Amino acid sequence: MRILAAGDEFVGTDLLKAAVRAELGTEPEFGELSLPWPVVPFGPVGGVNEASGTEDEVIEALGGAEVAVTQMAPFTKKVFAAAPGLRLVSVCRGGPVNVDLTAATEAGVAVTYAPGRNAAAAAEFAIGLLLAALRRIATSSAELLAGTWRGDYYAYANAGIELEGTTVGLVGHGAIGSRVARVLAAFGAHVLVADPYADPAKVAADGAELTGLDDLLRRSFAVSLHARLTEETRHLIDADKLALLPEGAVLVNSARGGLLDYAPLAEALRSGRLGALALDVYDVEPPPPDWPLRDAPNVIATPHLAGASRQTADRAAAIVAAEVGRYVRGEALANVANPDVLGR
Structure with a gap:
């Protein structure tokens, strides 16, 4: 299974990978993408809000991935259309505002989020x-x-x-x-x-x-x-x-x-x-x-710092990794933003 770890300067790519490894107890094939937030502010990308990076960067980094874990990467209609093998996007935020949920559901991709992480x-x-x-x-x-x-x-x-x-x-x-x-x-x-x-x-x-x-x-x-x-x-x-x-x-x-x-x-x-x-x-x-x-x-x-603790980043990575573990083991996902996709 190929998993895209799309981290940033807060919840880093290495942190996401380490959390997934610890959850699965194996070494999956990883695709990697490092995004510039929060050094570069987030913004709207391809119809989603509060995202970092570009659609083309995500498409290239996915490379046939079945699962993606991220905080800020834009998952848009264009991205889902270019990634037919994608089945799970696990977002380590209180709400997946960087994901087009309608497009995800149409593509048969479950989207999870991380309530309470911060x-x-x-x-x-x-x-x-x-x-x-x-x-x-x-x-x-x-x-x-x-x-x-x-x-x-x-x-x-x-x-x-x-x-x-x-x-x-x-x-x-x-x-x-x-x-x-x-x-x-x-x-x-x-x-x-x-x-x-x-x-x-x-x-x-x-x-x-x-x-x-x-x-x-x-x-x-x-x-x-x-x-x-x-x-x-x-x-x-x-x-x-x-x-x-x-x-x-x-x-x-x-x-x-x-x-x-x-x-x-x-x-x-x-x-x-x-x-x-x-x-x-x-x-x-x-x-x-x-x-x-x-x-x-x-x-x-203050510059949007309320959630900026190291424990928040660690907790966020652990929450998305737990969803990856549930997916791999065939268990029910815990925090699904588009539950309509589960019947597909």
């Missing part, structure tokens, strides 16, 4: 952004390094806010939001959750209160976004929703850029409607040179 890393990062915003950690550090000692941050009017006793709203209660809820509850925060698909018993077990989005926004001094991006949730937080927040509230988005309407944010910060904004994801990545938030006050911005 849940620990992303939850920790969200908590870090929240603490940094509430306690001015990042902004005061930047000011000090630039030569300004902000002793006035110790004035009562400017002092930070503790998590203990503060109401924090979480929009979304999946694998990441659930972890964040438990950590916040341990800090002593009062945690609200807005998620129409959440299990009320699980929310309560995490030490949180389930409520509606508008109620959450009105009651929360800090809000962190953890929903999946769908047509239903695109621009879920817009100018009207921002207006529901208490004056001076803190907003964190380390989930998906499309959840947030970025247009009103700079003015919300300048007016004091928002007290601080912490971002790891954006509507355009990377943000352009004339990005309005570059000179807005109290902004923390």
Whole structure:
């Protein structure tokens, strides 16, 4: 069996190969492809989103492969048409956005993904952004390094806010939001959750209160976004929703850029409607040179790093390798994005 390992600078080709070897206990024939993400940002390729490399590179590297494991390689209609022997594409991401699922199903190719691979890393990062915003950690550090000692941050009017006793709203209660809820509850925060698909018993077990989005926004001094991006949730937080927040509230988005309407944010910060904004994801990545938030006050911005831990990469490789093992042994695949293909 030939297996394409299409790695990148995060989940590397050698890491994918090692995980597959460990799972199978044999040395399969490998095709290899090394992609430039994240040194070169991902983008749309051949009709799929968030991909790295080209269709022709993937076609050449497949070379008759039956299985492919990857994080970022584009698997498009053109690629599937050129690879009639391909039967499994295992993507080590929370969703296979770099795969044309319709084309895969038409070609009889099962596509799997890796839910929860970065849940620990992303939850920790969200908590870090929240603490940094509430306690001015990042902004005061930047000011000090630039030569300004902000002793006035110790004035009562400017002092930070503790998590203990503060109401924090979480929009979304999946694998990441659930972890964040438990950590916040341990800090002593009062945690609200807005998620129409959440299990009320699980929310309560995490030490949180389930409520509606508008109620959450009105009651929360800090809000962190953890929903999946769908047509239903695109621009879920817009100018009207921002207006529901208490004056001076803190907003964190380390989930998906499309959840947030970025247009009103700079003015919300300048007016004091928002007290601080912490971002790891954006509507355009990377943000352009004339990005309005570059000179807005109290902004923390990191370059899409929430899931960037070594453990995430190791876990992702292990998850896709496990799917390869199931395929080889004739077992049911665990996380299939296009289940309609299984009856073929």
